[in-house]
Amino acid sequence: MISDLMLRLSQRPEVREAFVSNAAATDLVARYVAGETASSALGVAATLEEHGLDVLLAPIGSESPSREQVHQHVDLCHETVAAARPHQGIALTPLLFGLGHGLAGARVLVREVVRAADAKGLPVILDMGPTEVVDATVQLYRELLGDHPGLGITVQAALKRTPGDLRRIALSGARVRLCAGAYGGPGAMHRRGQQADLAYVRCLRALVDSPAYAMIATHDRRLIPIAEDLIARSGRRAQDYEFQMLYGVRAIEQRRLVDTGRRCRVYIPFGPDWYDYVARRFATHPGRWLRALWRGQR
Numbered sequence: 305m306i307s308d309l310m311l312r313l314s315q316r317p318e319v320r321e322a323f324v325s326n327a328a329a330t331d332l333v334a335r336y337v338a339g340e341t342a343s344s345a346l347g348v349a350a351t352l353e354e355h356g357l358d359v360l361l362a363p364i365g366s367e368s369p370s371r372e373q374v375h376q377h378v379d380l381c382h383e384t385v386a387a388a389r390p391h392q393g394i395a396l397t398p399l400l401f402g403l404g405h406g407l408a409g410a411r412v413l414v415r416e417v418v419r420a421a422d423a424k425g426l427p428v429i430l431d432m433g434p435t436e437v438v439d440a441t442v443q444l445y446r447e448l449l450g451d452h453p454g455l456g457i458t459v460q461a462a463l464k465r466t467p468g469d470l471r472r473i474a475l476s477g478a479r480v481r482l483c484a485g486a487y488g489g490p491g492a493m494h495r496r497g498q499q500a501d502l503a504y505v506r507c508l509r510a511l512v513d514s515p516a517y518a519m520i521a522t523h524d525r526r527l528i529p530i531a532e533d534l535i536a537r538s539g540r541r542a543q544d545y546e547f548q549m550l551y552g553v554r555a556i557e558q559r560r561l562v563d564t565g566r567r568c569r570v571y572i573p574f575g576p577d578w579y580d581y582v583a584r585r586f587a588t589h590p591g592r593w594l595r596a597l598w599r600g601q602r
């Protein structure tokens with residue numbers, strides 16, 4: 305698949321170096337990443353909130369972090385919790401806490417951040433990583449849920465296991481985000497095209513029909529109206545679901561949703577170590593990013 309190839313290429317040190325030292329590339333990144341610090345992300349959040357959007361602060365970092373990078377990331381998360389306002393939210397990616405090296409170490413660190421967020425009433429959602437960490441992430445979610453019933457979790461429509469996970473997870477009081485899935489690997493189906501859309505709609509129907517709070521994360525022009533239709537038929541009230549989109553992607557659609565009475569939450573990625581996040585977004589839409597880069601060079 306082209307996106308997997310692009311992703312492998314992006315991990316080569318020379319590609320990384322060329323990208324981060326290229327002015328057109330870093331200008332482009334600034335459209336999708338809200339700076340390197342919690343305060344820059346909060347500045348972006350304030351602007352979005354003026355337009356009626358909700359926000360989710362998302363500290364980003366290396367997906368295969370060294371011990372030192374894990375500690376820097378944990379510090380960034382604690383700073384973010386301290387600076388955020390309770391009506392906002394924070395997204396935590398267990399992979400960035402070293403989950404790839406085992407659940408034991410990551411569990412302690414994620415729990416501390418969740419506890420601090422809970423103490424100030426700041427909602428937390430766990431992002432979902434590649435297939436190798438899905439079991440561990442679901443286990444972590446279940447362990448934390450007892451003490452933190454408001455904790456949210458992400459499921460990926462591209463995984464064959466997700467309909468089963470939804471039956472077990474999307475219970476009353478749960479907060480569940482459905483996304484297409486940004487990772488390949490064993491157990492994952494296609495992430496683009498008709499099969500991917502069908503898988504998304506199947507999971508969407510299960511989520512909308514469940515008693516869980518539904519967070520619908522997509523920018524797709526066909527999937528959003530389908531979601532609106534399923535929600536209208538289900539009789540869900542406006543406060544029982546929300547759309548979620550990434551900062552910098554389809555900003556006009558984000559505003560349209562809010563202006564027509566829906567809740568739309570913008571995921572605001574930020575952090576000094578933004579490369580892996582950008583590489584993954586790049587791999588999802590390589591043509592779009594290459595065209596934008598090309599325009600920026602001229």
Ligand code: FAD
Nearest residue numbers: 431432458483484485486521522523524548549550571585
């Ligand atoms: P697509 O069909 O990919 O995109 C639809 C249209 O949106 C495109 O045609 C384009 O116009 C625009 N668009 C989408 N992405 C971009 C982009 N990067 N740059 C420019 N334009 C773009 N994935 C995970 O695996 N785990 C997670 O925890 C996770 N959390 C997420 C949280 C949020 C709030 C969102 C919105 C996505 C998250 N994702 C996560 C990513 C998700 O899995 C998809 O990879 C991503 O949303 C693209 O799929 P799509 O359904 O939006 O539609």
